[in-house]
Amino acid sequence: MKVGGIRNVYRVLRKLPSTPGEIEGIANELYAHMKTREQRDLQRTRDVINLITSSACFSRNLSAYFGDDLRGMQAECGHCTWCETHKAVVLGKVAPVEINYPAIDAILRKCSARDDPRFLARIAFGITSPRVTAMRLSRSPVYGSLDDHDFMVRFIPSNVPHHE
Numbered sequence: 001m002k003v004g005g006i007r008n009v010y011r012v013l014r015k016l017p018s019t020p021g022e023i024e025g026i027a028n029e030l031y032a033h034m035k036t037r038e039q040r041d042l043q044r045t046r047d048v049i050n051l052i053t054s055s056a057c058f059s060r061n062l063s064a065y066f067g068d069d070l071r072g073m074q075a076e077c078g079h080c081t082w083c084e085t086h087k088a089v090v091l092g093k094v095a096p097v098e099i100n101y102p103a104i105d106a107i108l109r110k111c112s113a114r115d116d117p118r119f120l121a122r123i124a125f126g127i128t129s130p131r132v133t134a135m136r137l138s139r140s141p142v143y144g145s146l147d148d149h150d151f152m153v154r155f156i157p158s159n160v161p162h163h164e
Contacts, residue, residue: 034118042151052081055088096150103145110142111135125151 017023051061058080060073076083107124113135114120122129123137126144137143 038118049091053089053091055082057082096153097148099153100146100149103142107142107145110140111137121151125149 017026047065051065052058054061057076059077060075063073078084081087081089104124107120111120111123113131119129119131121127122132123140123143124146126138126147128138132138132143
């Protein structure tokens with residue numbers, strides 16, 4: 001699902017920061033907020049995976065996850081994978097992917113922005129944002145080209161040519 005047509009509107013309510021320290025403080029606060037949100041989103045994905053790989057009825061788990069009242073609900077729905085088989089869904093282990101340096105190089109050639117590594121990661125993993133849309137990068141072959149990589153793996157791109 002994708003939310004569309006929504007624009008956040010901001011109004012300046014107080015004097016803008018003028019010192020490097022004030023500006024850095026705001027930038028650090030925004031960065032911390034974005035990191036927290038990113039971790040929360042990743043945890044939500046893990047929660048959904050746990051929901052469907054547990055040894056219980058999907059419907060009951062889903063209802064409980066969203067805080068629905070389970071009173072009056074049967075112990076099992078009778079039609080989900082768990083209820084039909086009484087075997088937990090087992091997700092296959094995904095082997096680590098070798099870092100695709102040519103794909104990284106292609107992203108760097110396509111996008112000249114170097115002010116935000118997370119923005120480049122959004123392009124690489126196919127995560128939309130207003131900036132990705134404005135730059136029309138979601139239509140590019142580089143968009144999502146590293147979606148098979150582990151988002152949380154850190155690496156130093158020493159083998160990638162630097163484009164200025």
